[in-house]
Amino acid sequence: MYAVKIPYFEEVETDDNTLLPYEKDLQKMIIHEANIMSKISAYPNTGYFLTFYGLYSYKNNPVMVSELFEGYGLYHLLKVNLSEPQLLYISKVIFEQLKYLHDNGFSHGDVHNNNIMYNSTRIVLIDISNYEYDESLSDHINAEIYRTQTKYIKNVSRDILLQKKDIYDAGEVIKELSTYNQASIYDSINIIIQQCMTIDINKRPYADEILKLINSFNQ
Numbered sequence: 566m567y568a569v570k571i572p573y574f575e576e577v578e579t580d581d582n583t584l585l586p587y588e589k590d591l592q593k594m595i596i597h598e599a600n601i602m603s604k605i606s607a608y609p610n611t612g613y614f615l616t617f618y619g620l621y622s623y624k625n626n627p628v629m630v631s632e633l634f635e636g637y638g639l640y641h642l643l644k645v646n647l648s649e650p651q652l653l654y655i656s657k658v659i660f661e662q663l664k665y666l667h668d669n670g671f672s673h674g675d676v677h678n679n680n681i682m683y684n685s686t687r688i689v690l691i692d693i694s695n696y697e698y699d700e701s702l703s704d705h706i707n708a709e710i711y712r713t714q715t716k717y718i719k720n721v722s723r724d725i726l727l728q729k730k731d732i733y734d735a736g737e738v739i740k741e742l743s744t745y746n747q748a749s750i751y752d753s754i755n756i757i758i759q760q761c762m763t764i765d766i767n768k769r770p771y772a773d774e775i776l777k778l779i780n781s782f783n784q
């Protein structure tokens with residue numbers, strides 16, 4: 566079974582039938598995502614990511630075809646009281662995938678609990694948009710994008726900023742999963758969240774450092 570991702574536009578009348586800038590952005594993002602997916606699919610048998618089947622064109626629109634994942638967004642788990650081992654396991658799998666992406670020169674760009682799907686056998690990051698942020702944005706806006714403060718982003722490369730944004734956002738996902746329906750939070754999970762959501766981007770750990778932390782709690 567296949568999943569097909571197409572750019573979806575609201576019906577907007579333009580005088581000359583040209584695409585609006587937003588529509589062009591959507592097309593660019595799908596091509597960009599397909600490009601990343603094609604490279605990730607080339608890495609053998611990890612099961613971490615969806616299988617990519619190709620980028621096609623339909624009525625001048627890019628169409629990305631990948632494996633249909635039969636499962637739910639992690640969003641569905643917000644209603645569940647997850648145990649400490651369950652939260653550690655979910656965290657471990659998310660950070661293994663982020664490490665894999667980052668080690669191979671990619672970042673996710675939009676980690677949130679509906680861009681992570683799960684079923685009884687797999688937890689998979691989807692929608693790897695890694696959106697090309699506009700280089701001309703102000704330091705203030707960039708700091709917001711990378712979940713830090715202006716004073717911390719000087720002399721940090723864009724690749725590292727993007728990786729660290731993923732780490733922060735994954736921390737937020739774990740925070741949501743662990744606090745939504747629970748009065749108290751496990752110490753181990755709290756430490757992981759605090760580390761991921763460190764505002765000083767230079768002190769915010771990389772994926773492999775968070776993984777080591779998670780593994781230390783799993784022993």
Ligand SMILES: Nc1ncnc2c1ncn2[C@@H]1O[C@H](COP(=O)(O)OP(=O)(O)OP(=O)(O)O)[C@@H](O)[C@H]1O
Pocket residue numbers: 568570615631632633634635636638679680691692
């Ligand atoms: N391969 C797939 N198999 C099954 N469901 C999928 C698949 N890809 C996406 N979905 C579902 O469709 C939703 C939207 O897909 P995706 O996140 O890739 O698109 P999007 O337009 O970027 O969405 P959003 O803007 O909401 O993040 C996902 O949250 C997920 O529930």
Ligand SMILES: [Mg+2]
Pocket residue numbers: 679680692
């Ligand atoms: Mg999405």
